[in-house]
Amino acid sequence: MAVTHDLVVDALRPVEDPELHRSIVDLGMLRDVEIRDDGTVGILVALTIAGCPLRSEITRRVTDAVETIHGVAGVDLDFTVMTDDEREQLRKRLHGDPSSTAGQGQAHGHAEGRAIPFAEPGSKTRPLLISSGKGGVGKSSVTTNLAVALAQQGYSVGVVDADIYGYSIPRMLGTDRDPVVIDQMLVPPEQWGVRCISIGYFVPENQAVIWRGPMLHKALEQFLTDVFWDDPDFLIVDMPPGTGDIALSLSQYLPRGEVYVVTTPQPAAQKVARLSAAMAEKVNLPVRGIVENMSWFTGDDQKRYEIFGSGGGQLLADELGVPLLGQLPLVPALREGGDDGRPITAVDPDSEVSKAFHRIAEQIAVELKPKKVFSPQLKVI
Ligand SMILES: Nc1ncnc2c1ncn2[C@@H]1O[C@H](COP(=O)(O)OP(=O)(O)O)[C@@H](O)[C@H]1O
Ligand SMILES: [Mg+2]
Structure with missing residues (x-):
């Protein structure tokens, strides 16, 4: 079976961000998946903050998950950082919006x-x-x-x-x-x-x-x-x-x-x-x-x-x-x-x-x- 974009996303779904304890896919951290002709998979992950202290742990988890897919020759992982807007969206999703809980x-x-x-x-x-x-x-x-x-x-x-x-x-x-x-x-x-x-x-x-x-x-x-x-x-x-x-x-x-x-x-x-x-x-x-x-x-x-x-x-x-x-x-x-x-x-x-x-x-x-x-x-x- 050929390696597909969906297979890679499915393999990454159980991978959690080590601090937020949520799937990196659900958190919107998975930005790009590229299946290359030589069998390697290029992956772009957006970190929540620049200089994220758990970058190496994320690298290990992502690499381990993708390498288990049959037919993957290697993983080429790259990082970017979320924008302020993206961070705000993430915070609202995880922690709620203060204005909507006011009064309770x-x-x-x-x-x-x-x-x-x-x-x-x-x-x-x-x-x-x-x-x-x-x-x-x-x-x-x-x-x-x-x-x-x-x-x-x-x-x-x-x-x-x-x-x-x-x-x-x-x-x-x-x-x-x-x-x-x-x-x-x-x-x-x-x-x-x-x-x-x-x-x-x-x-x-x-x-x-x-x-x-x-x-x-x-x-x-x-x-x-x-x-x-x-x-x-x-x-x-x-x-x-x-x-x-x-x-x-x-x-x-x-x-x-x-x-x-x-x-x-x-x-x-x-x-x-x-x-x-x-x-x-x-x-x-x-x-x-x-x-x-x-x-x-x-x-x-x-x-x-x-x-x-x-x-x-x-x-x-x-x-x-x-x-x-x-x-x-x-x-x-x-x-x-x-x-x-x-x-x-x-x-x-x-x-x-x-x-x-x-x-x-x-x-x-x-x-x-x-x-x-x-x-x-x-x-x-
Ligand atoms: N059962 C114990 N055996 C050995 N040392 C202890 C024990 N309980 C506390 N200590 C030591 O006694 C000191 C005071 O304990 P601590 O937990 O800081 O107390 P508190 O928070 O009530 O001020 C610390 O140095 C701690 O390591
Ligand atoms: Mg004390």
């Missing part, structure tokens, strides 16, 4: 007329707010590894680094590139199957964020509206410590948010419990579960040493009337993974701590799944 999400705030998708009644996304009574308990480590564990279990996952002053998720997740901007739509970088947005992508390295009040709220709002999240199953939010303004705005932006509290095993949990309960009350969102971190360290003698005491997680869970979802041991590899952008759940999935993250992920995804179905089509008769 007014109760929950919206940026420049665009509603926050997670506040919409039909949203399938569960926002998980990872919080703690104080800093340094492992909130960001839990956010990162829980996100990777959920992604490994087949869920689509986005992470919002809402700890604006103490952002750390890009480093922990190891995302090595900035978000791509397509006509004001931010396409978040993805690593280990997790998409992520953070203020860290917008400030020069080692420079403190000095934003206050309105600027902060605007940034958070844009993280929720201008980012192409593409309806993930979970949006995990690394909350700032305490009960400040950021927590308050987030709860308004994410009215169906579920709070998960990370704590350490010190039995003097009362203070943390009070802080967590106060936070949940202030933001008017339910605490759904507790994660105890730094529970023990296993020595070379295989004995468990409870360096920070024991029982704190269970006490807090009892006090708040919610389940203790897991206890995470202290392991140097977890810290190292966080420093190098190689989360332990990603690089050592069979380790004790990775398994604990997986059990926590399973409980959240399955056992704690809200019973109530939020569907605009459902009516109570």
Whole structure:
């Protein structure tokens, strides 16, 4: 059978853009196919932006797909770049037109007329707010590894680094590139199957964020509206410590948010419990579960040493009337993974701590799944 234009297009249809996760044919990126007499196929692909960081990945995917066609002697791939108009069309198709969604999400705030998708009644996304009574308990480590564990279990996952002053998720997740901007739509970088947005992508390295009040709220709002999240199953939010303004705005932006509290095993949990309960009350969102971190360290003698005491997680869970979802041991590899952008759940999935993250992920995804179905089509008769 001779190689035809249609055969090539069909072979390219399943090829997805690595960032947008849509067929390059449907996205209008396939510009030209030329079947040459010598058996080679010339292909012209339009990239969304010049200097697209994933150009080599696209090359690999396109070449692999076309080379499998019987009779193709070689692939000659060339690139062009979309025009501003084409980018605008693409953005509208993927992310909607702000003016047409204006009004729908007014109760929950919206940026420049665009509603926050997670506040919409039909949203399938569960926002998980990872919080703690104080800093340094492992909130960001839990956010990162829980996100990777959920992604490994087949869920689509986005992470919002809402700890604006103490952002750390890009480093922990190891995302090595900035978000791509397509006509004001931010396409978040993805690593280990997790998409992520953070203020860290917008400030020069080692420079403190000095934003206050309105600027902060605007940034958070844009993280929720201008980012192409593409309806993930979970949006995990690394909350700032305490009960400040950021927590308050987030709860308004994410009215169906579920709070998960990370704590350490010190039995003097009362203070943390009070802080967590106060936070949940202030933001008017339910605490759904507790994660105890730094529970023990296993020595070379295989004995468990409870360096920070024991029982704190269970006490807090009892006090708040919610389940203790897991206890995470202290392991140097977890810290190292966080420093190098190689989360332990990603690089050592069979380790004790990775398994604990997986059990926590399973409980959240399955056992704690809200019973109530939020569907605009459902009516109570
Ligand atoms: N279970 C653990 N074992 C070893 N190191 C940990 C563990 N949990 C957190 N850490 C380390 O402790 C420090 C604080 O954790 P982090 O996740 O940044 O806390 P938070 O976001 O609550 O401030 C980090 O250096 C992190 O790598
Ligand atoms: Mg943190």
